[in-house]
Amino acid sequence: MIELRHLQYFRALAETLHFGRAAERLHISQPPLSRQIALLEEELGVKLFDRSRRHVELTDAGQRFYLDTGTVFAAFEQAKRNALAAARGAAGELSVGFMMSTAYSVTPAITRRYAAQYPQVNLKLTETLPMDLAQDISSGNKDVAIMYRPQDCSGLETVTIYREEMTVVLPPGHRLLEQPLIDPRDLAAETFIIVPRRIAPALHDMIVNYCLQHGVTPNVGLEINMQQTIVNLVGEGLGIAIVPRSMRNMRLTTTTFRPLVAPPVIEVVAVWKADNHNPCIATFVESAMRASEEATLQDQ
Structure with a gap:
């Protein structure tokens, strides 16, 4: 099952195109990051990155996935703001009689x-x-x-x-x-x-x-x-x-x-x-x- 953290791992690697720097940003070691990216690709059934010893590149599928996951995270951030607003009484429904x-x-x-x-x-x-x-x-x-x-x-x-x-x-x-x-x-x-x-x-x-x-x-x-x-x-x-x-x-x-x-x-x-x-x-x-x-x- 794909979890939000898998998308976070993917986006960190997509933005750095470097496993070491992506792992550092995520505060994890490199091997777990490599395993999670591999599991994500397996779950999706597509290859997201082309890897070599010298560099990492996004595939066409990876570029599309990066754009779409940006929408996912924007929606998630909006959901957090909406929840906070509702908790503070800044959003919701109110019935008033006068x-x-x-x-x-x-x-x-x-x-x-x-x-x-x-x-x-x-x-x-x-x-x-x-x-x-x-x-x-x-x-x-x-x-x-x-x-x-x-x-x-x-x-x-x-x-x-x-x-x-x-x-x-x-x-x-x-x-x-x-x-x-x-x-x-x-x-x-x-x-x-x-x-x-x-x-x-x-x-x-x-x-x-x-x-x-x-x-x-x-x-x-x-x-x-x-x-x-x-x-x-x-x-x-x-x-x-x-x-x-x-x-x-x-x-x-x-x-x-x-x-x-x-x-x-x-x-x-x-x-x-x-x-x-x-x-x-x-x-x-x-x-x-x-x-x-x-x-x-x-x-x-």
Whole structure:
């Protein structure tokens, strides 16, 4: 059976055309080298070298074999680099789920940065409701999720990658449009459009608790799953909403965003299963944090 070392012996001799110098390069004695070359020729069924007492020359078959084994070794070196890259999380496959609202904040920047840094990683992105993301991670359907911190983090790892203030979005002609800063107490008589708690408990609870802390019990008129749909419905005059500040990036002409007094801050986290050993997770999380830092600086 031909082994990689036989090819190494052959190429050393082909490049030196001298058994003594080839053996020295290979750190072996000359007799074993001669035996291995003879065995290689026997295995191939062709003569690779013409030998005489004074010189060694490659045959036509030997010249062809030398060219082809160069391709073999190039492929082997590439295989070693690929294995190392995979072990370091620079190659492979990574499945990422994200909330649609983060498409207006950090997900685009994270995706661009990671794809540029790790082009050998097959990155699969899927938009998913917050309520389903943690389950996707626990079940192994996704490697990483970009989401609000789940209520139950047992068996999960989380890292905060982005923080943003909440803001109020108002419809056309609203009575509070002239106010540069909105006191939550001024929203007591308003109809709220809010995400259902079963869909995004962290976000729902933050909004309700913020209102309650300021003596306001929110009058919930509509419960809507998607933040962009909530903003659209506000633009249609169906109520007001407290949403992440990044939703301003929808740039609707029918809505106006105003800052809140002592606004609550929502955290977006990267979540993955503790026993998921995909090495691409670590590179993704590191890249996500860097991209988020850059996005935060640009937003200031």
